[in-house]
Amino acid sequence: MGDTQRLQTVGTSGGSRGTVVTSDAVANTKPATFTQIVASTPQAAQAICIYIMSGTSGIDFLLDIAVGASSAEQIICPDLLLSCGNGDHIFTYYFPIAIPAGTRISARSQSTTGGSNAFVLVVLIEQTFLPSSQLARITTYGANVADSGGTSIDPGATINTKGAWVEITASSVNPIKALLFALGVQVNITRTNMEHRIDIGIGAAGSEQVLLPDVQVVQNASSDSFGQAVQGPFFVSIPAGTRIAVRQQASNADATDRLFDVVLYGVD
Amino acid sequence: MPWTALYDTDTGRLVSVGQVVSDPLPAGLTAVTLPDRPQDSEMWDAPSRAFVARPAKVLVDRLAELLTDPRYADFQDVWANIPAARRTALRNAMIRLLGRHRFRNAAEDTGLD
Numbered sequence: 121m122g123d124t125q126r127l128q129t130v131g132t133s134g135g136s137r138g139t140v141v142t143s144d145a146v147a148n149t150k151p152a153t154f155t156q157i158v159a160s161t162p163q164a165a166q167a168i169c170i171y172i173m174s175g176t177s178g179i180d181f182l183l184d185i186a187v188g189a190s191s192a193e194q195i196i197c198p199d200l201l202l203s204c205g206n207g208d209h210i211f212t213y214y215f216p217i218a219i220p221a222g223t224r225i226s227a228r229s230q231s232t233t234g235g236s237n238a239f240v241l242v243v244l245i246e247q248t249f250l251p252s253s254q255l256a257r258i259t260t261y262g263a264n265v266a267d268s269g270g271t272s273i274d275p276g277a278t279i280n281t282k283g284a285w286v287e288i289t290a291s292s293v294n295p296i297k298a299l300l301f302a303l304g305v306q307v308n309i310t311r312t313n314m315e316h317r318i319d320i321g322i323g324a325a326g327s328e329q330v331l332l333p334d335v336q337v338v339q340n341a342s343s344d345s346f347g348q349a350v351q352g353p354f355f356v357s358i359p360a361g362t363r364i365a366v367r368q369q370a371s372n373a374d375a376t377d378r379l380f381d382v383v384l385y386g387v388d
Numbered sequence: 389m390p391w392t393a394l395y396d397t398d399t400g401r402l403v404s405v406g407q408v409v410s411d412p413l414p415a416g417l418t419a420v421t422l423p424d425r426p427q428d429s430e431m432w433d434a435p436s437r438a439f440v441a442r443p444a445k446v447l448v449d450r451l452a453e454l455l456t457d458p459r460y461a462d463f464q465d466v467w468a469n470i471p472a473a474r475r476t477a478l479r480n481a482m483i484r485l486l487g488r489h490r491f492r493n494a495a496e497d498t499g500l501d
Contacts (some may be wrong), residue, residue: 177488206488272428276402284432287406290389306428309488310447312495326394326403326410326417341496363408374495375431376445 205344
């Protein structure tokens with residue numbers, strides 16, 4: 121018998137978007153309450169795909185996805201970045217984590233402009249071509265709750281040359297078996313067309329070892345955003361207690377536009 | 389833990405920034421302790437081996453371009469011959485029309501995409 125798969129989407133709305141999740145009225149602040157995405161998941165999932173979109177230009181969000189009853193939510197996906205340039209933007213996260221059937225899923229968000237709407241859909245993926253050992257936990261590194269963004273990475277003034285490593289975490293809290301990262305535009309909506317290559321490395325400053333080399337991304341001047349702003353999961357094996365850093369190179373030396381934010385998500 | 393910047397001793401090129409530093413320091417690198425994590429408003433200057441203020445981004449006003457760029461001489465000719473009050477009304481309408489496209493990155497083309 122071959123592998124079987126069943127996929128179901130929860131959180132659809134009457135329109136062509138997901139469930140609206142409104143950020144706290146105060147900028148860069150998470151509300152205490154969560155918005156329900158689904159009261160009870162119709163099937164078990166061994167992986168989930170989370171779609172987060174917004175039609176608001178020039179805004180950054182950090183969203184928490186939680187499971188559990190109202191007022192007893194447990195956050196399973198902390199600080200998912202959604203960074204919007206001009207127009208509609210969507211960030212898609214694929215996490216190989218298990219969620220039992222019958223689970224309530226909810227979300228809350230903070231944003232650079234208070235009271236802003238993001239829309240959330242979740243695809244439940246039952247039984248995929250995944251490692252037999254199930255992953256269950258997501259740890260976020262590099263999120264900056266003060267501005268609803270991430271850690272800024274500067275490639276330096278020399279184009280097409282890798283810049284300095286920037287520490288994302290001095291010591292990873294948990295092991296990492298799958299790694300994702302998201303890129304933010306820092307609420308800069310007058311960007312330049314530009315190409316980047318990104319390295320993710322581990323190890324002490326001065327002795328970094330490249331773990332994930334030359335991930336290619338581009339930023340677009342029309343949409344002021346990155347194509348494929350969320351990358352991964354990349355299946356890795358990073359022990360807890362590891363320093364993780366990022367560096368990048370860019371095709372343009374504009375002192376502002378060459379920068380981007382990065383947030384890492386470790387799954388174990 | 390303090391923040392540290394490592395740079396190439398000979399060139400001043402910034403190599404790494406962080407709180408966990410190799411010990412011993414690899415040959416050819418110099419470490420300097422920072423007061424805190426560098427802010428976005430700062431950038432590394434290799435000649436001075438220090439963080440300096442990042443230059444402000446310069447944006448170009450498309451409306452101003454329309455009135456000064458020689459490529460739009462025909463428009464400027466018409467503009468010069470309408471009363472001041474009508475100019476103000478027209479300018480306000482163009483500001484509304486251009487919206488977020490009024491200001492462009494200096495590297496972008498003047499034309500709207």
